[in-house]
Amino acid sequence: MLDVKFLNEKATKFKQSIKKAKQIIDIGFDEFVKTPMYPDRVQYYMIIAYDELDQILCHxxxxIKKTKKKxxxxxxxxxxxxxxxxxxxxIIDFKNFRDDVLNKGFDLSPKQMYxxxxxxxxNLYDQFIPELSSVVKELKSKEPKLAIxxxxKKVNDHAKAVKSAVKKIEVFLKYPLEEFSNNNMFIDRMRYFLTVAIDSSLWICRHILRVIKVRGKSCFDELYKRNIITKETADFIQDISDIRDKLxxxxxxxxxxxxxxxxxxxxFYFRKYIDEISYSILKGSVSGKGRS
Structure with a gap:
């Protein structure tokens, strides 16, 4: 899903850099080409603006295409x-300008640069941000409405951390118990990745409770009480969270x-937790899926 806060931050930095370059360009051609400081500064501001633009477009x-290109x-x-x-x-001209700057070792002639x-x-200063806003608005309208x-973005980041930790745990489970038991590195890594999964699961839980304005001593039990996760999931995640400090x-x-x-x-249970959380964020509860 679109991270509007991220886009706003990048758009603001883009506009600030473009504005600084524009202020120098607006001084006029003659002053620009005879003042060495001006081309250097414009080049600097434009490269910064391009980097911000590229991050906006990648997001x-x-x-649109579900790519991971950054x-x-x-x-x-x-x-x-x-x-x-x-x-x-x-935008095409901007890319060509940036490529020229890099290819020529930041040594464009002042006239060419101006x-x-x-x-x-x-062509960009007054039009890009309004058009970006329209694009974002259209994309947001196509996103599923969240029940919670x-x-x-942050939930997805922590969900990815849980899934990644689970994959690492699976690697050690491919070894027989005896081999696992005799390998201190396997044991240490198992403890570490369990902790990662616990911490990210707990972050998601606390975030959801803050959003729905609920407080409780047992975070995962509160999710269960509100049909966000099933009881068996809540019990397991809570039990393993209780040994986090020992891990x-x-x-x-x-x-x-x-x-x-x-x-x-x-x-099994960390994946089940992420699946139930994802379902409830979109649908409101796991009650439609059956409860333990």
């Missing part, structure tokens, strides 16, 4: 015809067989 592209997204965005012809041409930058600014209005304490010794068994159960 938009991720929502840079050099301009060509793909242009192919999608997201913006008007005028803004699209300015006219290139002026053309870009004339959480911060989806991170190197002086506390766990029975390897207990860790191995807990790891196996965790693979």
């Amino acid at each position: 938009i592209l991720k929502e 840079e050099d997204c301009i060509k793909e965005v242009i192919d999608e015809e997201i913006f008007s012809g005028k803004v699209t041409r300015a 006219f290139s930058v002026k053309n870009i600014i004339d 209005p959480v911060n989806m 991170i304490n190197p002086e506390y010794d766990f029975d390897p067989e207990f860790l191995y068994k807990t790891g196996k159960e965790s693979v």
Whole structure:
């Protein structure tokens, strides 16, 4: 889902950098070419603005095409015809300008820089942000309405952390119990990844309770009471959370067989937790899926 806060921050930085370059360009051609400081500053501000623009476009592209690309997204965005012809041409010119700057070792002639930058600014300065707002509004209208209005980006980040930790745990479970028990590195890593899964699961739980304005001693039990997760999931995640401090304490010794068994159960229940949370954020509760 779109991270509007992220886009607002990037758009603000983009506009600030473009504005600083524009202020110098507006001084006029003659002053620009005879004052060495001006081309250096404009070049600096434009490179910053381009980087912010690229991050904006990558985020938009991720929502449209479900890609994970984090840079050099301009060509793909242009192919999608997201913006008007005028803004699209300015974006292409911006990319060409940035490539010229890099290829020539930041040594464009003041004359070339002045006219290139002026053309870009004339077509982007007043039009890009309004068009971006329209694109964001359209994309947001297509997103599913959340039954629980959480911060989806942060929830997704923590959900990914849980899933990643579970995958790591599965690696150690491929070994027989005896081999696992005799390998201190396996045991230490199992403890670490269990802790990662616990911490991110707890962050998600607390975030949801803050959003729905609920307080309680047992975070996961509160989710269960409101049909956000099932009882068996709440019980397991709460039980393993209760031993979190022992997991991170190197002086506390766990029975390897207990860790191995807990790891196996965790693979199932942490995934179940993320699935139930995801379902409830969209649908409101897991009651339609059946409860334990």
